[in-house]
Amino acid sequence: MLAETICSAAAVAGLGIAGITAYRKRYLAAARIAAYSLVPLGLVMIGAVDWIAGTAFSPVAWVGFGVLGGAWLLFSSTRAVERRRGGRKETTGGAEPRAVAPAASSPSRAAAPKPQAGQSTGQPAGEDFSDIEAILKKHGI
Structure with missing residues (x-):
């Protein structure tokens, strides 16, 4: 009973404000205020x-609400774990994860041997462009 009274009073107050706004010749704003003020009255009338x-x-x-x-x-935590894994699906039975593009060549993951202190690689830094040239030729550039 109290909720209905409060909603009805809010609707009446809103319609009063809409009337004052219309009196000031701001009809569009008055119509908008009237629409907003009729919502609580409509909710009271339908029993919501x-x-x-x-x-x-x-x-x-x-x-x-607690169950929801x-x-x-649970949903958000599983999404966070999935993002942390990088979108990999958990494999069972020791199967290898599938490649996204199996025909594409992938760069080698093996690290090149590091030169010892005092040894030189024989090439100045930034002079070895053979890998870049191979990639450009592969793509026809």
């Missing part, structure tokens, strides 16, 4: 306020 008030004071409804929150927490 009773339903919302009944839900707010129902322990079963709050447990339901737990489901959201």
